Amino acid sequence: MEKRFHSNEFKIMIVELRQSGMSTKSLSKEYDLNPSMISRWCREYKSKSGDLSKQKSLSIEELELRALRKELKDVRLERDILKKAVSIFSKSDK
Numbered sequence: 001m002e003k004r005f006h007s008n009e010f011k012i013m014i015v016e017l018r019q020s021g022m023s024t025k026s027l028s029k030e031y032d033l034n035p036s037m038i039s040r041w042c043r044e045y046k047s048k049s050g051d052l053s054k055q056k057s058l059s060i061e062e063l064e065l066r067a068l069r070k071e072l073k074d075v076r077l078e079r080d081i082l083k084k085a086v087s088i089f090s091k092s093d094k
Helices: 008-019 024-031 035-047 060-093
Strands: none
Touching: 008 024, 008 035, 024 035
C-alpha cells in the first residue's frame, strides 16, 4: 500500500467538510481516504484547536538540551581538529 502525505490545508478542508455535515463514508469514497484517518484528523483538529501540523512544541528544557548537545558536538569536533593539528606540527618539528 502506498503511503501518501497530505498537507495541513487538505486535512483541515476534510475536517471542515466533515463538520459541515458530510458523512465520513462519503468523504472517504470521494477523496480515497481511510475512514479511520478522517476520524483521527477530526480528533486532532479538535484537541489541537485547529492545528494539524506534526511539529510538537518543545519545552524550555528540551530546547536547552538540544542546544547543549549541539554545542558539545561542535566542541568535540574542534578538539579533534586541534589534536590532529598538534600531531602534524609536532611531527614536522622533529
